Amino acid sequence: MTVLRTFRGGVHPPDHKDQTAGKAIERVALPARVFIPLAQHLGVPCEPVVKVGDEVAEGQLIGDAKAAVSSPVHASIPGIVAAIEEHPHPAAPFPVRAIVIERRNDVAPLAWDGRADWSARSPRDLLAAIRAAGVVGLGGAAFPTHIKLAPPPPAKVDTLIVNGVECEPYLTSDHRLMLERPLEVVEGIRIMLRVLDLRQAYIGIEANKPDAIEVMQRHAADPALWGGASVQVVPLKVKYPQGAEKQLIGAITGRAVPSGGLPFQIGVVVQNVGTAVAICDAVVRGKPLIERVVTVAGSVVKEPRNLAVRIGTPFSQVLECAGGLVATDQPLKVIMGGPMMGLAQHTLAVPVVKGTSGILVLEERQVPKALPCVKCGSCVDICPMGLMPNRLAYFSSRGDFAECEVHHVRDCIECGACTYVCFSRLPIVHLVKYAKASLVKPKKT
Numbered sequence: 001m002t003v004l005r006t007f008r009g010g011v012h013p014p015d016h017k018d019q020t021a022g023k024a025i026e027r028v029a030l031p032a033r034v035f036i037p038l039a040q041h042l043g044v045p046c047e048p049v050v051k052v053g054d055e056v057a058e059g060q061l062i063g064d065a066k067a068a069v070s071s072p073v074h075a076s077i078p079g080i081v082a083a084i085e086e087h088p089h090p091a092a093p094f095p096v097r098a099i100v101i102e103r104r105n106d107v108a109p110l111a112w113d114g115r116a117d118w119s120a121r122s123p124r125d126l127l128a129a130i131r132a133a134g135v136v137g138l139g140g141a142a143f144p145t146h147i148k149l150a151p152p153p154p155a156k157v158d159t160l161i162v163n164g165v166e167c168e169p170y171l172t173s174d175h176r177l178m179l180e181r182p183l184e185v186v187e188g189i190r191i192m193l194r195v196l197d198l199r200q201a202y203i204g205i206e207a208n209k210p211d212a213i214e215v216m217q218r219h220a221a222d223p224a225l226w227g228g229a230s231v232q233v234v235p236l237k238v239k240y241p242q243g244a245e246k247q248l249i250g251a252i253t254g255r256a257v258p259s260g261g262l263p264f265q266i267g268v269v270v271q272n273v274g275t276a277v278a279i280c281d282a283v284v285r286g287k288p289l290i291e292r293v294v295t296v297a298g299s300v301v302k303e304p305r306n307l308a309v310r311i312g313t314p315f316s317q318v319l320e321c322a323g324g325l326v327a328t329d330q331p332l333k334v335i336m337g338g339p340m341m342g343l344a345q346h347t348l349a350v351p352v353v354k355g356t357s358g359i360l361v362l363e364e365r366q367v368p369k370a371l372p373c374v375k376c377g378s379c380v381d382i383c384p385m386g387l388m389p390n391r392l393a394y395f396s397s398r399g400d401f402a403e404c405e406v407h408h409v410r411d412c413i414e415c416g417a418c419t420y421v422c423f424s425r426l427p428i429v430h431l432v433k434y435a436k437a438s439l440v441k442p443k444k445t
Helices: 123-132 173-180 182-196 210-220 245-253 273-285 315-321 378-382 389-397 401-406 417-421 428-440
Strands: 025-027 033-037 061-064 079-087 096-103 159-163 200-206 230-236 268-272 291-297 305-310 332-336 343-345 358-363
Touching: 025 173, 033 079, 061 096, 123 182, 123 273, 159 182, 159 245, 159 273, 173 182, 173 210, 173 273, 173 291, 182 200, 182 210, 182 268, 182 273, 200 210, 200 245, 210 230, 230 245, 245 268, 268 273, 273 291, 291 315, 305 315, 315 358, 378 389, 378 417, 389 401, 389 428, 401 428, 417 428
Parallel strands: 025 305, 159 200, 159 268, 200 230, 291 358
Antiparallel strands: 033 096, 079 096, 291 305, 332 343, 332 358
16 A cells, blocks of 8 residues: 655645536636736736737737846737726735736637747746746746746755645646646646756645546656656645645655745755646747636536636636526625635636636635634644644734744744634634734834
8 A cells, every 4th residue: 555645734624626626627718808917926016018008919028027036927818908007906905006908809819839849948048938928836826937947056956846736625727737738747847857957856746636646647657758857746645735835845855944944945946737837838839828727616606617717807707607606695705716725805806817726706604703722732733834823823912923933933834724623713824924914014213
């Protein structure tokens, strides 16, 4: 019997993946209007390089920044720039400047079926192509990929890990990509190995995706694809948050990222399966990141699906493509991402952005009033970072943020496992976020 690798702690919430795991990716029709935020990535927001009234082609650059940590944005449909204005953003608590494009109906969408030979291109050139295409991490963090693939000296990276875990409940977009576009996943990995000058990669996949494991193992075992590189598929125990970067690294390599450190400091770079496909599209097809696969699911979604959606499409239109919502008398909660770490939305006018892995609509259940901590220790037992969430919540609630720092609050990955198991229904993650935000506030002079 094979012992599946995993990490310390964690939980196993109902995954609800049966709603969409068997649903092939469907490409939806181009929307009539898109709202493309100029901030869709960690780092400096873009500035528009077009103006109102300009005609733009599909895939054309419309926003960029000179800062190193940034990522350009592109027109996801052919059309006319109708406005550059503040618009609700699914990952920001305030409106963000966005470029509004109205589609030209007389222009057909591009096929993006080119096939460029990149074998003679230098790592620097490949990195430039990845940046120019606006590729960011599609697992949710949206960190600019060209930065992550260029670890600063004196770092010596020896291992690439490709994250196909997708441990959040409901989400299955990465699962479907591995089944439907495995060769693009492979080519994206090959490009990353070239850029990083590596000969070793691992593909981590949870054991609840046996079909994806079989497909990727078959391709990993084909020497014709890899040019001598060693690529291994690692089945992992089904447990949340198995796909978190530090937990994935520990499960596969046994290495631990130091407190306050980053993976490249222990010789590892981690990239998502969807990011690998986006890299392939950018380098091989010349296609910028103008669409992504979004899982649309939840208890009140009529026809849960995996949809290839253009960046900037309003959530309301995406939900229409999934049949709309089942009538209910209960209040609804709309979440971008998964139910554990996703972000609740206050309007369906927010657009799909590069980090939108899922759109969930659930019946909102009333949360019981929080009770005093009973010191059961459940949150400590399951914390994947080995922290004491109960103490962090206590000190944060008292405003004692210095003590939160002593207890390593900055190491919390905000996975929500502690809140999930809390008998007293304490808002532990909320209190952790409050403490972190308070620690970075500028001091009054």
